[in-house]
Amino acid sequence: MQKIMTIFGTRPEGIKMAPVIQTLQQDQELDCVCVNTAQHREMLDQVLALFSITPDYDLNLMQAGQNVEDLIGEMLIQLTAILQTEKPDMVLVHGDTSTTFIGAYAAFMQKIPVGHVEAGLRTHNIYSPFPEEMNRQMVGRIASYHFAATEKNKANLQKEATADSNVYVVGNTVIDALLDITSRKRRFNQELEQIFSTNKKTILLTTHRRENLDELENVYLAINQLVEQHEDVQVVFPIHKNPVIRQKVQHSFPESERVHFIEPLDYETFVHVMKESYLIITDSGGIQEEAPALGKPVLVARKTTERQEGIEAGTLKLVGTSKSKIYEACHHLLTDKQAYQTMAGKTNPFGTGATAKKIVRIIKAKLLEESLSSNNSNYISVLPK
Numbered sequence: 001m002q003k004i005m006t007i008f009g010t011r012p013e014g015i016k017m018a019p020v021i022q023t024l025q026q027d028q029e030l031d032c033v034c035v036n037t038a039q040h041r042e043m044l045d046q047v048l049a050l051f052s053i054t055p056d057y058d059l060n061l062m063q064a065g066q067n068v069e070d071l072i073g074e075m076l077i078q079l080t081a082i083l084q085t086e087k088p089d090m091v092l093v094h095g096d097t098s099t100t101f102i103g104a105y106a107a108f109m110q111k112i113p114v115g116h117v118e119a120g121l122r123t124h125n126i127y128s129p130f131p132e133e134m135n136r137q138m139v140g141r142i143a144s145y146h147f148a149a150t151e152k153n154k155a156n157l158q159k160e161a162t163a164d165s166n167v168y169v170v171g172n173t174v175i176d177a178l179l180d181i182t183s184r185k186r187r188f189n190q191e192l193e194q195i196f197s198t199n200k201k202t203i204l205l206t207t208h209r210r211e212n213l214d215e216l217e218n219v220y221l222a223i224n225q226l227v228e229q230h231e232d233v234q235v236v237f238p239i240h241k242n243p244v245i246r247q248k249v250q251h252s253f254p255e256s257e258r259v260h261f262i263e264p265l266d267y268e269t270f271v272h273v274m275k276e277s278y279l280i281i282t283d284s285g286g287i288q289e290e291a292p293a294l295g296k297p298v299l300v301a302r303k304t305t306e307r308q309e310g311i312e313a314g315t316l317k318l319v320g321t322s323k324s325k326i327y328e329a330c331h332h333l334l335t336d337k338q339a340y341q342t343m344a345g346k347t348n349p350f351g352t353g354a355t356a357k358k359i360v361r362i363i364k365a366k367l368l369e370e371s372l373s374s375n376n377s378n379y380i381s382v383l384p385k
Helices: 011-026 042-050 068-086 098-109 132-142 151-159 173-182 190-196 210-229 243-252 267-276 286-294 308-313 323-335 337-344 355-374
Strands: 002-008 030-036 090-094 114-119 145-148 167-169 201-206 233-238 259-262 279-282 298-300 316-318
Touching (some): 011 042, 011 090, 030 068, 068 098, 098 114, 098 132, 114 132, 114 355, 151 167, 167 355, 173 267, 173 355, 201 267, 210 243, 210 259, 210 323, 267 286, 279 323, 286 298, 286 308, 298 323, 308 316
Parallel strands (some): 090 114, 201 233, 233 259
16 A cells, blocks of 8 residues: 655645545545644644544644744654655645645655645746745755646646656646535624625625735725725625734724624635625635635735636736725726626636546556556556546
């Protein structure tokens, strides 16, 4: 039985790796070892409980006031010890976090093949997003197997001289997770039930990007103007835990009965809030992939996005952090029904919900091929085309 180790540590990683872990655990021909660095703690724990995943290793690395350098140093030491003990046949990492990069690097130092889920995202600006863009570029150099969500992601890897035979276009696992959650019954607390019991159009707002911190006031001013000029609009704003963001929110919003500040939501609740919203303004990466699957237009409050497929498909509109651009784009969708329906009706380019099964099928085929090759046997490639 061959052993696959999954390494994750943040809430987005947990969400997007959950379908892969579940599929690996269901396969009787594979041994799945789950390692949680706990780069995020409380939010990730909620996700793992939601998908009934219990890590084999929990490093509990998150500490108050911790800097990135200390985090990655301790992470490398602990992951190396686990890899030396477990000796997996392959390590799977996801996306672009510190856990992703250090997990891949630790495996590389042990000469263990790495599979990169959600490979090939690029802005080609190493400081946007920071440090995620550099993390994923470095993992791209380390990984042996690249599970790209789209053809554009594959093209990015090809430009970096990644062998075509090691790149697989499979869609995005977040759609697998999303469809799982939306199939479950909605469970809102009393506050959310009351908010969504009105007939108002709900704008869901999220902001958390480090590179946006100095310009968040522009985003918030645009929201204030929208609420003032559209009486049929309300805003739901789960505020990030970052104290800098909370301070900016406190100083940027006048008191309003139609701007609802709430604490960060667990993933299941957040998915249903997206489903009930009219449109979304965000600087998140994952929401750019998820919301279009629910037929929700997304205005991306960033200067760049690595999800260009969504821009080209028409499910996303890049508005940056300009007050006027955010206001104008949102006002257009609120007042032009045809424009709204056109954007909401576009096909999501990020997958249909079968990504995890594709990834596991490819892993099994690749491991079998390598096993036969190492035994100096004559064999026929069994990799899916």
